[in-house]
Amino acid sequence: MKRRFDNTWAVVLAAGNGSRMKAAAGVRKQYLEYRGVPLFWHSARTFSRIARIRGLVFVFPEEDLTAMRRRIKDLFKTDDLGLRFEVVAGGDRRQDSVRNGLSVLPRECDAVLVHDAARPFAPARMVQSLLDELDNGAQGVIPVRAVTDTIKHVDGRIVCATPDRSRLRAAQTPQAFERTVLEHAHELAEEHGWQVTDDASVLENLAGLERADSCEVRCVEGDPANVKITTPEDLERLREPKTTVPCTGWGYDVHRYGGDRPMVLGGVPIAGAPQIVAHSDGDVLLHALMDAILGCIGQGDIGTHFPDTDPAWDGASSAILLREVLVMAEKAKARIVHADLTVIAQVPRLAPHAAQIRRTVANLLGLDSGQVNVKATTEEKLGFTGEKKGIKAVACVTALREI
Known part of the structure; x- marks a missing residue:
């Protein structure tokens, strides 16, 4: 079914603790500066270049909320992205932070992107391909990359099995969803106590309760540049090459x-x-x-x-x-x-x-x-x-x- 989502908002998740990175760099990874602005702002800039994205929701740790509201306002003064925005506190788990972000979306929002602030290099063309797939009838779309390493199932130090990597993919963000479907899935996740690591998983669990084709998650090609800053070693990715x-x-x-x-x-x-x-x-x-x-x-x-x-x-x-x-x-x-x-x-x-x-x-x-x-x-x-x-x-x- 062909349709078009014209009022999309992006939820930028910057509420993680990032203890390893904080110990190495002195700040949470989402606040690391690259080319003069925090990592989360690079994602915001990317979203601002896509016409159908109308607003942003920034999700920060509760203890940082006041300071980050001021920071976002200052950033908009010097680098106005031309988008509406909201700032909200995160929760204990990633899925709690997403749910808090969804709660402040305006009524007219019909599609939502959920993105990890620690992925500052997501390209606009990839984001556009996610939204195009939503238009083509998907309730959820994620970017994926082929797995190049051989993967093992292990029990402690014992190898139990080797899955066929031709069917394995590494998921990235942002992930795109029909807003009502994602909100419904998160309501059921809270009701049933699901523990998930990304929002596609919420829809996958929803498929076990309802008709599978009503919450189908599709995939598009991810991007090798869309790396996640996770460990202190990843800081090297932020260093500008010397010329x-x-x-x-x-x-x-x-x-x-x-x-x-x-x-x-x-x-x-x-x-x-x-x-x-x-x-x-x-x-x-x-x-x-x-x-x-x-x-x-x-x-x-x-x-x-x-x-x-x-x-x-x-x-x-x-x-x-x-x-x-x-x-x-x-x-x-x-x-x-x-x-x-x-x-x-x-x-x-x-x-x-x-x-x-x-x-x-x-x-x-x-x-x-x-x-x-x-x-x-x-x-x-x-x-x-x-x-x-x-x-x-x-x-x-x-x-x-x-x-």
């Missing part, structure tokens, strides 16, 4: 002539050159290089880290400051692979010093000389450098950064 990406930083610095600092460029003293006005040693080339490195790691500029108001850096060697910046880069998991440096000045003439500057900078960076380029140019007697009032430098640094 190495190229990044580029650009640096610029300028100093006036006429001070009392002898000119140093790239760590190399330049004999006979004009003296520099500077707080540190005035190495304009290393200053531009440091700014470029800081640009690669998003750490501001050298004025932020080595302000000219700090007497600790008065007359300091820029090579020492560069080592500090390289430590910052290492902590940010950035590896410098190339530096292209240009000095702009009318005087002094830098061609005789370029090779030595290149070798010195390469040594300071721990690179081969082929990974460093040093150029010098004038501005054709234009501007303050052309008028021999000062010197400037620019630097472009390429790095590989693990993120």
